[in-house]
Amino acid sequence: MFGSWSSVSLLAPVALALSALAIPIILLYMLRLRRTETPISSTFLWQQLVRDREANAPWQRLRFSWLLLLQLLILAALVLALARPFAEVETITSGRIVLLLDASASMQATDVQPSRFAAARAIGLDMVDTLGPDDTMTVIQVSDVPEVLASASRDRLVLRNAIRSAQAGDVSADWSAAMTLAAAGAVGVEELNVVVVSDGGLPNDLPPVPGDVRFVPVGDEADNLAISALATAALPGRPPQLFAQITNYGDVDTDVILDIRLDESSVIFQAQRYTVPAHSAVDVYEIELPQAFDSVTARLTLPGSAAGRDYLRADDVAYAVPDRSGAGRVLLATDGNIFLRQILRSLRGVELVEIETGERLPQQPFDLYVFDGWLPDPLPDGDLLLVNPPESTAFFQLGETVLAQGTISANRSDPRTRNLGAYTNTINLDEYRLLSGVEWAIRLLSVDGNPLVVAGEYEGRQVAVMPFDARYPNTDLVLQPGWPILMSELAGWFSPPRVTTVRESLPPGAPVVVRFIEDADEIAITRPDGEVAVLPARSSEAVFVDTLQPGLYDVALRRAGDTIKLEQFAVNLFDAGESRLAPVESVTIGTETVTRNVREETGRRELWPWVAGAGLLVLLIEWWVYHRSLQRLPRLTLGGLSGDRRESRLRSLLGRRGRGRRPAPFRTR
DSSP states (O other): OOOOOOEESSGGGGGGGGGGOOOOOHHHHOOOOOOOOOOSSSSSHHHHOOOOOOSSSSBBOOOOOHHHHHHHHHHHHHHHTTEEEEEEEEEEEOEEEEEEOOOOOGGGGSSSSSSSHHHHHHHHHHHHHHHOOOOOEEEEEESSSSSEEEEEOOHHHHHHHHHHOOOOOOOOOOOHHEEEEHHTTTTTTTTTEEEEEEEEEOOOOOOEEEEEEEEOOOOOOOOOOOEEEEEOOTTTOOOEEEEEEEEEOSSSSSEEEEEEEEEEEEOSSEEEEEOOOOTTEEEEEEEESSOOOSSSSEEEETTTTSSSOOOOTTEEEEEEEEOSSSSSEEEEEOSOOOOHHHHHSSTTTEEEEOOOOTTTOOOSSSEEEEEHHHHHOOOSSSSEEEESSSSSBBTTTEEEEEOOOOEOOTTTTTTTTGTTTTTTTGOOHHHEEEEEOOOEEEEEEEEEEEEEEEEEEEEEEEEEOSOOOOOOTTTGGGTHHHHHHHHHHHHHSSSOOOOBBOOOBBBBTTTTEEEOOOOOEEEEETTSSHHHHHOOOOSSSSEEOOOSSOOOOOOEEETTTTTEEEEEEEOOOOHHHHOOOOOSSSETTOOOOOOOBBEEEEEEOHHHHHHHHHHHHHHHEEEEHHHHHHHHSSOOOOOOHHHHHHHHHHHHHHHHHSSTTTOOOOOOO
């Protein structure tokens, strides 16, 4: 693969002395055949048949025999294999070698048959075949977590098994960690040779590696189409929509079909054809989804008339889960406060139901109750946002109405108001009511040293209180950017507790934090391949890291064996570095630009396996010839024949086995 043979020699020439074993083989063919004496009823008839027609000497003349020739060839092959012949060939490098095999998603491209990774493994196996007696090799599989498959070994069987065991995955490669592993092999070594077998895609900020770095590129074509983005969103007053992006990394404009399936169904919800320009992308945003769905699966298919090719399948499928974060079902009771109505309608994850103040509350429960200027009696059992409450309750007391004298300040240590500091200096407020008895809550906004917005937990539910009229002209807060920021942070805080922290899709290999809420004792996570991982509740949270497979992951929160909550999250390969298949001629490692095979060295390719294989083939031929000759030997069947027929039969046999000499005539009784 890396050059032609320059010379052939032997590593163990002393083994040629075993060729002397040909002498006893030849002598065995020259010894006379000793016959076994058998008593018979009459010797007169058999004297002519068994008469020794050759000299009585113990040796006979050596005659040509196919069996003898084949046995000598077998011995020659065995002796030559033991002598370990080798040929000097050109190789990538020698000495202390660290082989980095790119096992990222792009290496599954099929522009090189059967795949780029199969070609990379073949290159690694060829390097093993050309190792010298003093060479060592370390094999590192470069994946999302680089793995050392063989460490500084001279054993070719170990190295071959390590390379054959390497597998490419639907992940992005962590080249920084791989280079750190490679550099660790340079400790105590005068000269280190690092060989990178990859199709490119290495970042430009890699750390330098001590020693000599070689780059062996794989891959021929650039044609590939990919789903580079997929998400769902529900805009205020509109049904949920699908947002997708299709990218063409090839050199020609290509038609492609995008089909959408809901809830892992085999039935296509919608399919449409798009033309994607070369080295460009098409945004898809006109697909409307039903109100109730759990997941979306999008898939690319090339029509038969497509001008381009799609050599990578890993990025042709993508998954999306609707964002369930937010306050959920919200009941707003107000007397025409358009500022509250509009902000709650615009918040993501809010399903708003409105009533007039004083109306009877709906029977169905809500995730959040917002009361503006009015409080029902009794208060519902749920989370509360109380704006301008008219009277005190069991968990706070209202005082007199006072004029705001100073500047509004935000609690910068709280994440809900951390981003409000730049807007509070310009907020104007006319009046508010004094608020006390809120030791259970945290002050979010203050004015004149008094609480203006507080939030906390009271008897197991979340409560926020704003003791002022949130309308203009009492305050211009509702007209400034600080108002949507404050309400968005409060809505996020009011969100029902979720098992996972995932809002959008994850890249393969990313960790997922899961929470043991609602007194759960375990969490069961079903991977896309159907395997189930069970995490016991040893603390309030756990980390799940087995997310290497793109697809949908089902998360079941369990208590005493019963499922009490179900969620899903998606893992997608949205990585332009993996989808961009165009081959590269060089990579940058540290400050050095490494090009394709900058120089080649001389290595040794041992030939004894081929010689031993030829010997085995000759052995099989010898076995076939021997058994065929046995089948051709005539059987001596004289019993039951008359005198004349017995004589004729004996003459025929002697004519076949008499080596061309006819026997003397004889008579029968």
